[in-house]
Amino acid sequence: MTPERYQRIRDMLAKRQTDLTVCLENVHKPHNVSAVVRTCDAIGIHKVHAVWENQYRVRSGTAMGSQQWVNVDTHENVTDAIGALKAQNMQVLVTHLSDKAVDFRDIDYTKPTAILFGQEKYGVTDEAIAMCDQDIVIPMVGMVQSLNVSVAAALVLYEAQRQRQIAGMYDVQHLSEEECQRMLFEGGYP
Amino acid sequence: MTPERYQRIRDMLAKRQTDLTVCLENVHKPHNVSAVVRTCDAIGIHKVHAVWENQYRVRSGTAMGSQQWVNVDTHENVTDAIGALKAQNMQVLVTHLSDKAVDFRDIDYTKPTAILFGQEKYGVTDEAIAMCDQDIVIPMVGMVQSLNVSVAAALVLYEAQRQRQIAGMYDVQHLSEEECQRMLFEGGYP
Ligand SMILES: C[S@@+](CC[C@H](N)C(=O)[O-])C[C@H]1O[C@@H](n2cnc3c(N)ncnc32)[C@H](O)[C@@H]1O
Ligand SMILES: C[S@@+](CC[C@H](N)C(=O)[O-])C[C@H]1O[C@@H](n2cnc3c(N)ncnc32)[C@H](O)[C@@H]1O
Numbered sequence: 001m002t003p004e005r006y007q008r009i010r011d012m013l014a015k016r017q018t019d020l021t022v023c024l025e026n027v028h029k030p031h032n033v034s035a036v037v038r039t040c041d042a043i044g045i046h047k048v049h050a051v052w053e054n055q056y057r058v059r060s061g062t063a064m065g066s067q068q069w070v071n072v073d074t075h076e077n078v079t080d081a082i083g084a085l086k087a088q089n090m091q092v093l094v095t096h097l098s099d100k101a102v103d104f105r106d107i108d109y110t111k112p113t114a115i116l117f118g119q120e121k122y123g124v125t126d127e128a129i130a131m132c133d134q135d136i137v138i139p140m141v142g143m144v145q146s147l148n149v150s151v152a153a154a155l156v157l158y159e160a161q162r163q164r165q166i167a168g169m170y171d172v173q174h175l176s177e178e179e180c181q182r183m184l185f186e187g188g189y190p
Numbered sequence: 191m192t193p194e195r196y197q198r199i200r201d202m203l204a205k206r207q208t209d210l211t212v213c214l215e216n217v218h219k220p221h222n223v224s225a226v227v228r229t230c231d232a233i234g235i236h237k238v239h240a241v242w243e244n245q246y247r248v249r250s251g252t253a254m255g256s257q258q259w260v261n262v263d264t265h266e267n268v269t270d271a272i273g274a275l276k277a278q279n280m281q282v283l284v285t286h287l288s289d290k291a292v293d294f295r296d297i298d299y300t301k302p303t304a305i306l307f308g309q310e311k312y313g314v315t316d317e318a319i320a321m322c323d324q325d326i327v328i329p330m331v332g333m334v335q336s337l338n339v340s341v342a343a344a345l346v347l348y349e350a351q352r353q354r355q356i357a358g359m360y361d362v363q364h365l366s367e368e369e370c371q372r373m374l375f376e377g378g379y380p
Contacts, residue, residue, distance in 0.1 A: 008333075015331040031221055039341055041332030066334045105352070138348070141205040141360065142231035143198075144256045151229055151344040154337070158328070158345050162295070170331065 006184070012069070013183055016046040018174040019112035020160055023049040023085065023092075025078050025128055026119040027149055034067070035150035036117070041066035043161040046175065049085065049114070051078045068187050082131045085114040092116065094132035095152055096124050101135035109160035110167045117149050199374055202259070206236040208364040209280065209302035210350055213239040213271050215318055216309040217339055224257070225340035226307070231256035233351040236365065239263045239304070241271050258377050268318045275304040276321075282306065284322035285342055286314050291325035299350035300357045307343050 022040065027033055027050070040048055050072055075081035085092050093107060094116040107113075116132060118124030123146070129135070138147060138155055146152075164170060175183075212230065217223055217240070230238055240262055265271035275282050280302040285294075297303075306322060308314030313336070319325070328337060328345050337345075354360060365373075 012331065012333055029221075031219075035338040035341055038334055038338060041334050042328075042330040042337055044331045066332065069333045138232075139351075140232040141202065141234045142256065143202055143259045144228055144231050147232055147344070148225040148228060148340065150338065151225055151340055154341040154344055155348050161329075 009184055013175055013180045014173045015044045015170045016175050017044050018046050020045055021047055021049060021114045022153060023081050023114055023116045025051050025116060025124050026053060027117060029120060032150045036153045037070050038066040039154045039157055040070050043157050045070060047071040047073055049073045049075060049081050051075050051081050078125060078128045090114045092132045093134050093136050094124055094129055096129055096135045097137050098135045101137040104136045104138050104156050105159055107136060109163045115156050117153050120149055203365055203370045203373055204363045205234045205360045206365050207234045208236050210235055211237055211239060211304045212343060213304055213306045215241050215268050215306060215314050216243060217307060219310060222340045226343045227260050228256040229344045229347055230260050233347050235260060237261040237263055239265060239271050241265050241268045268315060272321045280304045282322045283324050283326050284314055284319055286319055286325045287327050288325045291327040294326045294328050294346050295349055297326060299353045305346050307339050310339055
């Protein structure tokens with residue numbers, strides 16, 4: 001590995017936000033999953049969560065290599081997934097239009113946060129909604145009822161990035177040195 | 191048409207922003223084009239511009255019907271497209287990483303604005319960059335060099351929506367009554 005590449009990976013690892021994540025509930029289309037993982041890499045998410053009914057892997061094409069740098073934890077079902085996030089003391093937000101939903105920009109994302117996104121056709125399940133702490137929505141003034149899921153994820157994540165940047169959360173390293181070494185070892189030699 | 195549907199269309203038309211648009215330069219993948227059009231509908235864009243080397247139509251699947259409500263103006267080449275936008279006194283921004291690029295959130299989107307997005311693989315052409323007023327960039331702290339184009343478009347457009355909402359620009363109707371009647375006539379009967 002060249003010194004430049006080593007430094008580039010270290011700089012990236014130094015900005016990873018370990019207490020910010022997303023959970024995809026049965027998001028199926030590979031180009032959507034890949035676009036979400038790519039955005040996660042771009043704003044410094046270290047690990048994403050996914051619930052898939054069937055075996056699945058992030059397709060490398062659209063993810064542009066980001067799947068190498070963002071870890072994906074898969075869960076058997078959404079109850080397990082949300083349980084694991086809550087066990088890490090995260091506020092679990094769910095993207096879902098309801099009477100109780102608030103504008104996604106009214107949330108404090110400097111807190112440990114996980115955001116749940118739903119399936120392309122049916123959205124998040126009732127089971128998941130019942131377990132989450134807060135419904136959030138991206139306002140729309142057009143004729144369509146929803147945005148593409150990778151678009152929705154990017155909007156929420158960049159709002160989190162904006163708030164965390166202002167709060168100086170990208171200026172301190174969150175990952176342990178051990179985890180940095182593991183990432184350098186696994187990802188350093190393509 | 192039911193009175194409810196009529197009212198829903200009128201409400202949508204009343205919020206359309208005629209002086210905000212995007213221009214896609216050879217964006218090819220149908221799911222990307224559709225996702226952009228769907229986001230445009232969601233934030234109230236009335237017309238988008240596209241430069242396509244070959245004949246092309248917005249695929250209806252991923253656009254979720256938004257292609258019925260967002261007009262697409264196609265141009266033969268990017269010089270014509272940017273020329274047409276400048277003739278409408280728009281500031282023409284180009285999404286492109288360069289020394290002169292500013293953070294996309296530092297722009298005043300309450301001005302008449304067009305934003306240019308580039309092809310999935312090669313980005314915007316040098317020809318286009320040379321004609322535009324300002325390079326803008328969405329900051330990234332990961333390993334990948336760029337975001338998916340429909341993700342990038344959504345981030346810039348929702349920043350514009352945020353600024354315009356605060357400025358009260360969704361509270362006054364921009365479309366002429368004549369154009370509203372045309373849209374009601376063409377789109378009202380699916
Ligand atoms: C295409 S939408 C699902 C639409 C589904 N008919 C529904 O009502 O939920 C797929 C996912 O994108 C996200 N999403 C789409 N539009 C959204 C919006 N305006 N606000 C918040 N999340 C949204 C949600 O995670 C949603 O589960
Ligand atoms: C996949 S990118 C093209 C990447 C190409 N290698 C380049 O250097 O431009 C496709 C389009 O998405 C938009 N885009 C992607 N990431 C962006 C970012 N970080 N800032 C601004 N625009 C971006 C731009 O419109 C770009 O032309």
